[in-house]
Amino acid sequence: MTFELPQDVEQLRTQTRDFIRNRVTPHEPAPGERLEETLRISLGEEAKELGIFAPHVPKEFGGRGLALRHWSPIFQEAGYSPIGPAVLNIMAxxxxxxxxxxxxxxxxQKEEFLAPLAAGTTRSCFGMTEPHPGAGSDPHALNAEAVKDGDGWILNGEKRFSSGAEIAGFVIYMARTANIGAHPDGATMFLVPMDTPGVSVGKPIHTIDRAIVGGHPHLHFEDVRVPDSAVLGEVGLGFKYAQVRLGPARLTHCMRWLGLARRAQDIVLDRTNTREIFGSTIGELGIAQNMLAESAIDIETTDAIITKTANLLETDPKAGSALSSIAKVHSSEAVFRIIDRAIQLCGGDGVSDGLPLAQYLSEVRPFRIYDGSNETHxxxxxxxxxxxxRREVANGEEFRGNAVSRQRVFV
Known part of the structure; x- marks a missing residue:
């Protein structure tokens, strides 16, 4: 995983590894419980002192300015603990x-919203998903509306699965802005403080995952008035910006959960190397070896596609975003298989609170739905x-793909 890393990135990886395993894992909450905010802040302050807090953020906002192609080794080390990404401020x-x-x-906007978010002094949420028949896997089903009103906007709509909303300081709110500006059928993003009149957090949605602090509740916008300065980017380009966000965001989920899968593999290897059954250790049994090998293969193939996608997102964002769909599907299914095999090999302890594996499975299972269901991808x-x-055939390439198409079957 680290053979091509620059020296400073490798140092950051080892620092992150040591911090997560020595300082963070002892504070992991019991299965079914969430990370306490005071503990997150306390551990985050330790991470800041070590210079490993929010490493993906530009240096002017307190981060390390880490290039996207180098995020994966760091995010995987953080993901080795289910609370590690939240502590290091690299969680969704x-x-x-x-x-x-x-x-x-x-x-x-960067000064008002990005600076405190990067410092960990405020939290955020993203208002895209809506109750049926609104936006879900199909963002173009967006129902929330924004109407121009003088030098501002009036926002109305309901969101659901607004991850982190229970403790968020602001929301990035997606609303349809029909017949306005150069993009009459588009949507627009708005930066809205959560204490703005008309914004309210609705009923919680109880899910099987616990790693995202702040839950996944409903959000209600009732005649919320915001100024023109609340518009993020250009009016009508919200769908385009959503892809700018979702391509890397899908991939960072893959990075974090692969770190957790590595933890599950370590747990089961410790188990199979020491537990004896039928006169030998479990790890010496052929069927167990097959399962362990399949998990090792899943780890390496997932790591490889994450690395390829991260590099492509930097050089060709459109193609990288397309490949991130493949990475998301493969990673979410591979990570689930790895943890599921670990549970099976650990037997009764695997499905009990004696080991954290069952909770890990609950954490990663929703990823096949979050950020677009795997079936949609x-x-x-x-x-x-x-x-x-079809393009190849039209260009007379019926019997062979050219070099570019062989490399980029995903676009």
């Missing part, structure tokens, strides 16, 4: 919001593959 949805704010926010992947092949 804040991490994705920081990335997008840095790319398209105005200097004033597969539909899009198939469409892109079919479209690519």
């Amino acid at each position: 949805p804040d991490e994705g919001n920081m990335h997008m704010l840095n790319l398209i926010g105005t200097p004033e 597969k539909w899009a992947i198939a469409r892109r593959a079919s479209s690519r092949r």
Whole structure:
């Protein structure tokens, strides 16, 4: 994982590894419980002193300015603990919001929203998903509306699965802005403090995962008035910006959960190397060896596709975003398999609170739904593959793909 890392990145990885394993893992909450905010802040302050807090953030906002292609080794080390990413301020949805704010926010917006978010003194949420029949896997089903009103906007709508909203200081709110500006059928993003009149957190949604602090509740916007300065980016380009955010955000989920899968593999290897059954250790049994080998293969293939996608997102964001769909599907299913095999090999202890594996499975299972269901991604992947092949045929490449198409079957 580290053979090509620059010296400073490798040092950051080892520092992160040591901090997570020695300082963070002893404070992990019991299965079913969430990380206490006071503990997150306390451990975060230790991480700041070590210079490993929010490493993906630009240096002017207190981070390390780490290039996206180098995020994975660091995020995996943080993900070795289910609370590690929250402690280091690289957890969803804040991490994705920081990335997008840095790319398209105005200097004033960065100062007001990005700076405290990067410092960990405030939290955020992202208002996209809506109750049926609103936006979900299909963002174009967006129902929330924003109406121009003088030098501001009036926002109305309901969101659900607004991860982190229970403790968020602000929300990035997606609303349809029909017949306005150069993009009459588009949507617009708004930066809205949570204490703005008309904004309220609704009923919670009880899910099987606990790693995202702040839950996944409903959000209600009732005649919320915001100024023009609340618009993030350009009016009508919200769907475009959502892809700017979601490509890397999908991939960082893969990074963090792969770190947790590595933890599960370590747990089961310790178990199979020492527990004896039928006259030998479990690890000496052929069927167990097959399961362990399959998990090792899943870890390496997942690591490889994450690395390829991260590099492509830096050089060709459109192609990288497309490949992130493949990475998301593969990673979410591979990570689940790794942890599921670990549970099986640990037997009764695997499904009990004696080991954390059952909770790990609960954490990673929703990822096959979050950030677009895997089935939706597969539909899009198939469409892109079919479209690519039609272009090849039209260009007289019926019997062979050219070098570019062989390398980029995902666009």
